[in-house]
Amino acid sequence: MSLSELRAKDVMIRELLTITPEERVAAARLRMVRNNIGALPVVEGDILVGIITHRDTTLVEPNGLLLKVRDIMSKNIITITKETTLKEITNIMKQTGFQRLPVVENKKLVGLVTQSCIINAIADSL
Numbered sequence: 001m002s003l004s005e006l007r008a009k010d011v012m013i014r015e016l017l018t019i020t021p022e023e024r025v026a027a028a029r030l031r032m033v034r035n036n037i038g039a040l041p042v043v044e045g046d047i048l049v050g051i052i053t054h055r056d057t058t059l060v061e062p063n064g065l066l067l068k069v070r071d072i073m074s075k076n077i078i079t080i081t082k083e084t085t086l087k088e089i090t091n092i093m094k095q096t097g098f099q100r101l102p103v104v105e106n107k108k109l110v111g112l113v114t115q116s117c118i119i120n121a122i123a124d125s126l
Helices: 025-035 054-059 086-096 115-125
Strands: 039-044 047-053 100-105 108-114
Touching: 025 039, 025 054, 039 108, 047 054, 047 100, 086 100, 086 115, 108 115
Parallel strands: 047 108
Antiparallel strands: 039 047, 100 108
16 A cells, blocks of 8 residues: 555554543653653543643643643644545644644544654555
């Protein structure tokens, strides 16, 4: 499959670590560090309600680690669908500077496309 044919469903991470809005920022940070990831989608059930990044957790130190995730998570998130093309994804990332885009269907989180996903897809096509 050529790069121009690839869609989010072809490159996305399907098995995601997530966190709830009621958990502590310290728990989010620990989960990211232990799993070597830069962000966690914030969900209520399967519904995406925000995203928290490792950077977010470092900006609130030291007392901010006791806050709840909902207090510092980004709520206005740009999302994509499984059918979003790789070209559209890279354009969104270029325009916004976002390093990851959640993939949703009917508000339900189904995946995540990261810059690493895109690099892997390019490497596989060479």
